[in-house]
Amino acid sequence: MKEINIIGMGMSEKTLTAEALELIIEADILIGAKRLINEFSHMNKPSFNAYLSNDILEIIEETDAEKIAILVSGDVGFYSAAEKLVDVLKDYNPNLISGISSVSYFFAKCSLPWKDANLISCHGLDTNIVSSVRRNRFTFALTGKNIPELQKELVKYGFGDLKVWVGENLGSDEESIQESTISELAGNQFSSLTVLIIENPDFDSRIRTGIPDEEFIRGKVPMTKSEVRAVCLSKLSINPDDVAYDIGCGTGSVTIEMAFSAYDGKVYAFDKNEEAIELLKQNCQKFHLDNVEAICGL
Template sequence: MTTLTIVGTGMGMATLTKEGEAAINKSDLIMGGGRMIAPYETSHRTLNCFRAEDILQAINETKATSPVLIVSGDVGFYSAARQVTEQLSDLLEIVLVPGISSLTYFAARLKKPLHDVYTISCHGREKNLIDAVRRQPQVFALTGQNTAELAAQLVLSGFGELKVIVGSDLGLATEKIETMSVRELKDRECPSLTVLWIENEDYCDRVRFGIPDQEFVRGDIPMTKAPVRAQVLAALSPWPTAVCYDVGCGTGSVTVELALACYEGKVYAIDDVAEAINLTEQNILNFQLGNVVTVSGTAPQALENLPAPDLCFIGGSKGNLSAIIDAVLAKNSNCHFVITAIKLDSCTRAMETLESRGLDLALTQTWSARGSGPRARMLVADNPIFIISGKYQGERSRE
């Protein structure tokens, strides 16, 4: 079996390791992107290719016995080496030669340790930089010609005055390292090879259930009150990477708490009332969330183009409860539902609908009275609420 050596070249030839240099020198075919193979074009046979299928074809056609794929940085840090290894490991013997990553290089230039920094790649992938910055004291971000866009998103979420250290063309003759505010970065043009080190002394990584009602922007739209909200979130039992629906999102109070809990996932807030969508979006900004998508429309039609959910909260169905549940189950038969109802007949209908689809039920009625006035000695009662939970307990797989 032919051995393919994947070499991480670090920040360029000056930072190439001895092991990487030896592998390249004895290679009879060097592959990689145009910028990567350019230094070797006069001394070796080179091919501009980096996709797995092209690499395999090149090896077969040239009958190379010691091919090398060179990648920038380190083979284990957001590298093309991962995909190539996964796709070709059954066909080729893969050897990985580590290099100096952009993170290691940049941290050394800044004289900063690595153990407290959170890493994220916003280069060619959808990633939630806003929540990373909100939750972490230091964030290292790879970018790709989108620094101004990323900075604009952070400014909109209230992070405009944070300090960001911008590293461009690291390891090259044109290397530049600058310190500025996120707001200043918004108006800068940066090269494609740019990394960011963002610092947030006031970071907050709390996951909060039952946030006080007064912390939300309110309007004339009904809101799930704090005591009920806390029990809804407990019933849903969200985890960091979960995909969630909030159907009938209202002011977005449940949306916010789901988004805080599912900070590496996604929350889709659905409502057909314009004011509800507007209030939800205001609360998203106020709580500095980057993982929420608002969807204006009536469920189940509004769910059609959304990804399959892990969790679905239904706070308002507009009489379409059965159709909503069926639409969600068609996307993921393991989805966990939580439904709130005020009226007995609505509670009964929700339970019958879930049970008829083969889901196991749990029912709670919650009623609370909260202290009011300067010394909180007058109790003010909230309406009693039914909380219905439905989840299939078998082995059905997510579709």
Template sequence: MVNTKNINLVGIGLGNPNLLTKAAISALERSTVIIGAKRMVDSVKEDFPNKKYFTEYNTEKIIEIIRENMDSETAVVFSGDISLFSGSLKLFDKLKYLVEEKDFKDCNINTYPGISSLSYLCAKSNTDISKVKILSFHGKEELLYHNIDSNEFTFIITSKGEGVKEICRKLIDFGLFDLDIILGENLSYENERITKAKASKLIEMEISDLNCMLISNPDADKSISIGLPDEVFARDKVPITKSEVRAVIMSKLDICQNSICYDIGAGSGSISIEMSRLAYEGKVYAIEKNPLAVELIKKNIHNFSAENIELIHAKAPDGLDNILDADKIFIGGSGGELINMMEMIFTSKKNPTIVISAITMETIAQITDIVKLAKEKGYDTEITAVNVSKSKEVGPYNMMIAQNMVFIAVIKM
């Protein structure tokens, strides 16, 4: 008979052994070897004595420990639930490719969910978990404003106590200072504390490093419109791509939530702002050479809390260091370098969607050459002329006042 070995990936919950599931307890009782990070190992040692314990969290090292103990049933313990920001996901992927190896032949990989800090805090606060957006600032960066502004509840796993305060400072800067925050500290332990407060109060508190937070925004708005009114932007004397033309440009770019975007010749930043709202899990690079325009872009970034815009004060093609990573590119001003920029962009293996606007005959002539070159490289192309007129009251009458005709070229695979 084949001697089948079990590798058990166990979510131990928040750390209180009383919250272990019966299935997890059974798996730990059967296992001779238990591996995990120090806090997880310490939380089960007392209730499961006479085991061979290893304190380790590195995936490759855990695999080596399992390999060296293949004659024993093994459990790897993880905090919370193994499906929520858990190292077990990476370990499972590694192990499933090893089961055909001689050492791992006939091994079963078993998974045991635990109670997550998310489900625990939602239960304690009577919050519908189906309405919650989940973020983690533990060892990574997330875009905060859009997620909180567009979700009724946002759950955040933070990085230490200072991480909570940093998020609260950002909320105040964003003007979201009046939102209710439920802070959970040391959940399930004897020193558990759950606090409901505004950001300003939490900043003044001593906060445990073992924490998570749930932010409530009853006025959340999930809609994202394009073609924002011109009046919402700081403009001064810098030209702005008008609202109706901007809407056409954004529709042609077809930006996804995780797109990497470039706005070259960003002007006052209206296109950059529109990009950032659509690519709310992506990145926008705004390239502008005019010092006055750069200051306006800074104001608009602040006014719209556009965390995912990186402003680069340069004349293209300078400042295009990451252009080959972009999948959406808008060129509204080229400074006479349009051909050079396009030659650089055409070397990208990402086959980006490129939209170019033009109002001068000289730029239109260059676009004609670029379109011809793009077709030779296998791109689809189109050129659209947009002519917008808007009404203006003149005495008792309304007259239609024409804006500049704008030519919009689209180049995409």
């Protein structure tokens, strides 16, 4: 039976654990992304440049090697390639070897604890980063080249003054860590391997329903009253990751409360009245809700 170790390589050779190094030394072959296997080229082991699960499975099926080390970056349990590998390689019953994650590494560099942080990945298209920042003291975000968009989004929804730590190319010789406000990030360029920590000392995790009418920015468009909203929202019983629709949303006071409930989801709101849609957009900014798509039309 082949022995397969999926090894978290941490942030660099410096953060490699003794156990990981030992298993690499004992391995007959190494498999992983080029950047990772190259670190051990001096060992002259047969090495395979592969990072897609099915490619790795194929290499394992074809090799005669008994001890196989698959190298993955960071830790094996945090947005890691290991998650899919465990599934694809389940017949081989692979071992997972933990490594230093970007979470652990970056919080240490910033002298902050991570135990209460909300951890998100902004590599997907529709991450509710504003929701996370509204609801949590610390948000840790994996980002790519999309920081300019995230920065604009956070400023638009009222979080421009918050403190942010930006970590680029962590663990490498080009490592850079800067502290600033979110507004100050405007116009900067960032590496494709960048992580953020955002601190919101005034975080608020409430799911608000029946918000007092006077808290809304209002125009001439009629608005559903506070108590009616509270009852409607209770009947809807929305899950955090739900997608909800508000057809004929008016000023969007119900939309706003749906968006509080669906903080990991999304609300689509429609109205033919342009003024209503405009008011809804203003209220989304006021209440720090980025998970609403307001559409003017029939």
